[in-house]
Amino acid sequence: MLALEQIIFNDDGLIPVISQDFKTNEVLMLAWMNKESLSLTIKNKQAVYYSRSRKKLWYKGEESGHSQILKEIYMDCDNDVILLKVEQIGGIACHTGRRSCFFQKLDGHKWKNTSEIIKNPEDIYG
């Protein structure tokens, strides 16, 4: 696909991907993709990341059911960052059971949790 040829992947063949709620613009998470996962994301219209820890494709929601339906996809000015606008199924993007992964807010000299756990991770992952 021609559009993929323009993308600059890093030395590990990866690109950082921000996902954002398509309605509220809330940033949900940052993960990584390789060329194959990005291609699958576009084809399937669902987010497929590359897990750096497991070193394999990560079909978002494959275990949790919390998949991300692709609405729009953007590339930055340097062609080396991707932004997805998604519909977050279940309203939970984070493995901690929260809506967004960015729930730790700097408050003085400490990080404070600012959002509720919607669903217990044990209930999500069994």
Next chain:
Amino acid sequence: MLALEQIIFNDDGLIPVISQDFKTNEVLMLAWMNKESLSLTIKNKQAVYYSRSRKKLWYKGEESGHSQILKEIYMDCDNDVILLKVEQIGGIACHTGRRSCFFQKLDGHKWKNTSEIIKNPEDIYG
């Protein structure tokens, strides 16, 4: 600072940082910080990145005047991504003279520019 000790920087001593408009939640850019730049960002209440190409601190707006005033700072669940909520001075975050760096939208098999150039880069950088 205790809060900085909890952050996981990558093998190059860097962490990806998303900046987002504090009012509209528009994602403006993704850049990188090292420990020193993050510490300065918190201290100065203005975004200071680390330029990987120039290999030095990048005081956002030092040339363009388009600095980013820090409103809130978040860390993700893995402690390895930072999200800044900022007031974008001049309304231009991108070096191309656009509001956001994410102006290339995938439309079929092509990337299309979706936002206007607010100010000519030659007028910004002289």
